Every structure is written in C-alpha cells, then in structure tokens.
Amino acid sequence: MRPLPRFRNLPVTLRVPLVTAGLMILLGFLASQSVLSALGKVQDARLSETAKLHVEGLSVALGPSVLRQDVWEVYDILDRARSTYDGQRLLLSIVADERGRILAATDPRRAPVGEAVAEFEVGAAPPDAVRMTGDPVLRVAAPLLFQGRQIGQIVTELDVTDLLAERRNVSMWLLFGNAAATALLAFGGWLAVARILRPVGALVSAMDDSKGAPRPIAETDIPRGDPGLSRLISTYNRMTTAVESRAEAERRLAERERFVSLGRLSSSLAHEVNNPLGGLLNAADTILSYSDRPEVVRQSAELMQRGLSHLRDVTRAILDENRLDRVGQTLRPEDLEDLKLLFEPEVASRAQKLHWNVRPGSTGMTGLPAAPVRQIVLNLLLNAGAAAGQHGQVGLDVTVGEGKLFVEVTDTGPGLGQADLDRLLASGPLPPGGGVGLRLVHDLVSRLDGEIHHERMKDRTHVRVVLPPKDGGHA
C-alpha cells in the first residue's frame, strides 16, 4: 500500500491527468478487446462460409464422379476448384469414398490415392464449427452428400496464416493507435486539467508562500467561469482579509489599551495628588508666615509629613492600580468598560449597531481572573463583529447568577460553519483554516472550567459562555 500515499502526495495537476490516462488505457484496452472479438467473429464467419461454400460446391460437382470412383474426375474437379476458389486459402482438399479410402486429393503426394483418410481427420471440425484457434492450418471435415445420401467424405485444410496476420496487424495497430491516442489525450488532459486547476495551484502557492500571513489572490486570477472555484478563492480572499484586519485590530487594541491605562493613570494622579497638594501648600505658607513659632512650624511640618505620606501612598496605590501587566488581577467592571472602549471603533468602522448590556457591579462577585475573561469576551466580540458584516448587529450581555458569570455574545451574521463550531466547541485536532480566536476561546473557557453553548435563533448567532466562580478570588 506504499504507492498510494506516494500517489496522493503528487500535485493534483499531475494526479488528475494520470487518472485520466489510466482510464484512457482501460478504455483503450476494453475497446481493443471488443474490436478483436468482433474481428474474430468476422473471421470465423468468413472461414466457416469459405469452408461451407467449398464443401457444398465440391459435393455438387463431385457426386457422380465419386459414385463412379473416377479418380481422375475427382482429381480434376479438386484441382480446378483449387485454382477457382480462394487458392491461397485451401491448402489441401481430400475426397474419400464411403469406406474412408482416399479417392483423390489436391496434393496426391501428401494424400496418396487409396490411403486411409482417417489420419487427415484428426482435429478436423465441421464447416459450421470451424473457428480460429491460433493454428495457421485448420482442418475441416464434412460428409460428401449426393442425392441425399452420404457417398464419401471431404477433408480440407485451410490456410489461415493471412487471417492470423490480419489479426496480429489489427492488434498491433490497436496497441500503437491506442497508445498514441492515450498519450495524446493524456497530454491534452494534463494541459486542460493544469489550466483548469491553475487557480487551485495559485491558491496553494499563496497559502504556502504566506508563512503564516496568508496573502489574497488577485481578482484577475479568479476563474469567473467556474463558480465553485471562484467561490473557494473568494472565501479564501475574505479569510485572508479577515485575518489581516483581525491582526490589525489586535494591534490597534493593544495600542489603545496602553492609552487607556495612561489616561486613567493621569486622571488618578491628578485627582489624588491635587487634594493633598492644597493642604501641603497651606502648610508651607503657614511655615513661611509663622517661622518664628515653633509649635506652628512643627504642626505644619507634621501636616506636610502626613500629606506627603498620603501622596506616597497614593502614588503607590496608583502604580499598583494601573500596572500594565495585570496578570493575576480579578475581573472588575472597568475591564468590561475597557473592552467597550476597545471594541467600539471596530463597530463604527463597519457601521454596526452595538447592544452593550453589562449589569453594573455584576462582575464584582465572581473572583474570575481578568485577563482570560477579557480575552474570551474580546475574541467573541471580534468574531461576532466580523461575522455580522457591514450594518450588522452585535450584542453583549453580561450577568451574574448563582455566583456564575454569564457572557452572551450575539450577532446577525450568517452563523458559524461546522469547522468554526468544531474549533469553538470541540477539543479535537484543529481543522485546517483560519479562526484561531475561536479555539483560543474554547481553551480559555476550558481552563476556567466553564462551558460554551452555541445557538442560532431568529437569524442570530448566540454564543453563551458560563464561567463558574473562583474560590477565594473576591476582589
């Protein structure tokens, strides 16, 4: 079974012509067989006809002479018949009397007068049943009938060398003809198939060359005449575009996330630093005004110390709060607000409508880690946004019940294909193609011991993620 996998490894542009050639050879073989069989039948019929004509003609002519046992007359008739008939065909004709003694033969030296005819009847067939056997000489034996009575026997040797040669010639011609025709058609088939499969080749090379970044195929290379292929390539192009825009979105999101963190840091700083700053400035003024009053200076210095300590605490707290690397942090409502900030531009770019329904404070109780939940929700949102397309609708519902976090993402896209569902819901090997985000969602949810449900209702795709609470993870 080794050659089969090897054959499978061949490019499709070679495999299809090979299969075509194989079928052509099979067809040629079957056609040749049927031609040879027909030829065999024609030759047999011709042979049988010749034998019958010969025997019947001789019977009519020989009757009286055989009755009279007239050796010369019988010989004369046989000899003249030989030159009249297909002389090449009739090698030897022997006429015997009732007792099986040879009366005369076209070659009396081979079949002398008076000898027994029996030895010439070995392997002889009746004229009706004579068939090509591959032997260049065939024997036919028939009773010699005259006036309804058998008066002797006719044995004839037919030379079928020419028929065998004809058969051989036909076989050779068929062989060479079929070989040439097959080669020609296989070549033509290869050209045609190679032409037909050129877009597939382009697709394959585009995917091979991509090195992880699939590149789209030019519109001019899409075969509009072949709806299947054209759809396939269009899908591929859309997929590559989706992958690109996704990567772009992720890049933009990362950037925005940095800006958002920076903004929050700035406002926190302004707020927390500004408050004690007034008191500190007052204390400084007091010290300047009452520098000669040690109690006041001391009180003001203490105040300033407390204020600065507070500032130090605030700075520390802000740094803790706004650390960019938030691994290990628990989920908070702000995380979801961040996601909204991040996702809204995506929605806007596709003129989509966003239903954002996050119950306030709903996330506070779950103790779930922020990073994976953010990843899950963001991926689901990005997928939903891509699926919904231009002017579509995307929705997010986040609720908490029985300590579990329920996240439901909806979109008005065409729905998830089987391959996407396999990525999202199953743990089997990754099917080929894009949509890595769905598998990431699946893996993250699994890691959090959660569940994913998929539902298609009223032209909407619902993906529901249920995440159980984390013990002791209360924020």
Add this chain to the structure above:
Amino acid sequence: MKSTRRAVLMGVAAMAAPFVSARGWTQSPAPFRFALTPVFLDNDAAVISALRAALAEGMGHDIELVQRRTYQEISGALLDGSVDAAWTCGYPYLQHRAELSLLGVPVWRGRPLYQSYLIVAQDDPATALSDLRGGAHAFSDPDSNSGFLVTASDLARDGQTPDQFFSRVIFTYGHRNVVRSVAGGLTRSGSVDGYVWEALSSAEPNLTARTKVIVRSEWLGFPPMVARADRMDEPSVMACKSALLGLSTTPQGREALKLLSLDAIEPGEDALFDGIAARMAVLSGR
C-alpha cells in the same frame, strides 16, 4: 513434290467452292459438323475459334465444331452420321479403317508424324518403362495411340497388361490431363502425345517443367482428319477436305495452324499409320 500437290489441291478447292455452292448443298441450313477430340489443346477457346473461322472461310459455309470427350464417342458419332467429319487419332482410324477415309493429315515440324512420350515427375529417378512397375499410370484414352496403345503394346511385348504392370491405371481423356496428373503427383507416370507435350511446353511451361520425358516412341502417323468413306463424294465433305488442305494458304488458316503449332495439313496416306497398325497387332496378340 508435296508443295506442288498441295498447290494443285488448293486450286481445285478454290474452283470447287463456287461450284459446290451452286450445286445447292448450302441450301441446307444445317452447318457442317466437325468433331474435335482432346488430342490437341482442347481447353484453348482461342484455338477452337480460330480453327472454326478458318474452316468456315475455306468452305464458304458455316461450320460447327463439336467437342467429344472420348475417341469412342467421336467414332460412334462419325459412323452414325451425327458428325460429318472428325479430327481423331490414328488408332481409332485404323480400328474403323473400313468405314473411314482420310481427309488430311497435319504436318508437324515438317512431317505428318509424331511420337508418344512416356513421362514422369521431374524428380523421378525412372529412366525406362520397366522402372515404373507398381506405380500409378495415367493414360489419355483407351482408343488413343500415343496415350494408350504405345505403352500398352510395349507392355504386351513383355506379356503384360497395364493393369498388371501398374498399381493403378486411370484414364484422363485428355493429353493435357495426363501431364497434369503426372505433374500433380496423382500418378507416377503417364502416356502422352508428344505433339501435345511439346506444344504445352511452350504454352504452359510451368506445367511441363514439372514432368520429364523418359521414353520417346518411334515416329508414328499424326492424328488424322477423317470422314465416313461412303460420304467422301459429298460436296460438303469435299469442301471440308479442300478447306483443310488449303488452311496454310489463307491468312486465317495460317493463324489457326500457328495456334495449333502445325505447319499445314496434307492429304496423307494410309502407309503413315503402319507403325500404329503394327502396335495394334502386338496388343491383339497377332
């Protein structure tokens, strides 16, 4: 001497033709019936046609050439009057010497004589009749001089008959058939008219090349043209005789003679057939 006689005869024939016409035998619409035998190249339609045309021209009367298979049939037809004249063999002529008369004797290679050949296959080692004992033999006709009488009388001289000497005897009723029989291997040997064998050797060299002559007889009287003795004075028979004798003087006649490989036809004499008569005597044991 011969040519002078022939010229005279020709003159007589030429003068007689209008005369016999005037006598009125042509009033009978029945054509003159002239029988042929397999003595010569009986399968050649061109020969028969040329001979018929030449004789008809010479006689000034339509002539029908009748072919018969055997000399016996010819003799019977001649005697019962169903044919008017015939080209037969010296042997049957002598058998019916009392009833038949000569119209003419063909001249072959300058003489009205021919030989009988004993032939065998080309590769046969036999060199004499005695070597052929126990083999199959082909005769032409039991009433043929060259095709039977010569060999039979040779055997009779040794006190044997063909049936005893040969394992099998067949009659082919044609000298050409004797050659075919020997050439094809049907019989080991054959008795054939030397004139026919020679004519065949130029007409069908492939056939005669498969045979060879091992014994040639003495020269004997050439197969003659005969008519019933009691009808020799009939104008038609006389016209036929003069036409036969005058063949070599007309272009058509010469053409027919050429096809027959003959020089002319001369009146002939009974003495020509003395050799045959002698062999007949041997055969009959006299």
